Amino acid sequence: MNPSASSPPASPAKLSLRGVGKYFRTRGRDIRALENISLDVSEGEFVCLLGPSGCGKSTLLNIVAGLERADEGTLLCDGEAVTDPGRDRMMMFQESALFPWLDVLENVLFSLRLKPGMNSAERREVAEFHLQLVGLEKFRHAFVHELSGGMKQRVALARALAPNPRVLLMDEPFAALDALTREQLYGDLQRIWQERRKTILFVTHNVREAVCLGDRVVLFSPHPGRIQREFRVDLPRPRDINSVELARHATEIMAELKGRNGAPAPERAAA
């Protein structure tokens, strides 16, 4: 049981994308958003999709979530074709998307109530457990507007984890938070990921964030969105976003991102 193991597990891919493509139709013109995306994500693997805005990485995540459909290619989750949203793939957004008419506990219960085969006592227990996991059990009856940005994302994480999805999809979930809160959440997310052994697909435009969290960083290039290169990150966990080792990796990826290999990258956008 060592989730930080860096070698690819032998089990078949949890998520398997083959030749996935997507067009957007605007004013009668087709714009290619994604071209020939092929990617395998193993069970329990943490993969970061990294790229500048407009590279289609969020679109790809939406396709995996089943919120959008691919125009080309195949997408399998546990060997089954994905066409619709499903409880096996939970999603977190940049905004918490928590429901203001419900309190914290009810928000977590919302996803559980949609899961069949549980009675209300079990649901309650599972919800409480996940609130504890994100450290918010004391805020179970708070309303959404009473929470800070970081707390909201913790509740959103609890809500996404509670129904025990096979895959967790995260669309820049920390992008709107301040640096300090973000660092805290990097630690929490790594801890929770190691404890719960989830397969995570994480979209970000922040290079350090990608290196800090991912077993693998998949670099996207824009117009049309496609995979430019993949990096394996073999750093021990838990990783500290401020460590020199991590910065070295980030610099390497930043250089690739900027298309000039080896040049020092001041990495301002990502800091």
Place this chain on the structure above:
Amino acid sequence: MKRTARALAFFLVLLVLWELFVRARVWSPVLVPSPLSVAGYLGESLMDGTLLSALLVTLRRLLLGYVVGIALGVPLGLLTARFRTLEDTLGLLALGLQALPSVCWVPLALLWFGQSEGAMFFVVVMGTLWSVIIAADNGVRNVPPIYARAARTMGSHGLHTWLRVILPAALPHVVGGMKQGWAFAWRSLMAAEIYVTILSGFGLGHLLHYGRELNAMEQVIGVMIVLLAIGLAADRVLFSPWERLLHRRWGTNR
């Protein structure tokens, strides 16, 4: 407590100004009765039961028409927001008719239903329905799409999404629409009662109307004070608790 005292003081000052105006004899006391004579009328009509029975007749008409207007308007508003075809048809009709002053329904109601409770009911429903449709429709359109997306990823779809996500998310707008609908219902009923005499029930509007016919100014003003009190009470009893609840949950309180 302080706010209640302030409000009471304000109305007291108004009363005093009114009394001073009467004493100054700018207009004849027939046109401007003193607060005391108005209070006298209110006391008398309370004692002989005319005021209370008129109040009950009016409130029954109002509530009946209002409840039906809401019960039809909210679902129809959700439907116009959901289905393009309904938006382009019923939605357009509602948009046009909600701007129509509700007293304009009275002639039609009289011809269709005669001088009956049916005519009153029809006018109140027409006064309420269209603005409630517009408000509910508008409420749904203002729901952040991210809520529905998040719900979909959690396995919610169809009716579940509408009842558990869209409707509660639209609630602040819907309650706003219900409040507006109340004001419209109230206005249309008063217009109808002043306009039309109905044998089956003598409402506040009729009381107002006959006050004018009899040149009984203290009755006219007395009834208007009752109408004002009902407007305030409706807001405090029917809508304020809802609004407080929503403000607390959404964090929109000042």
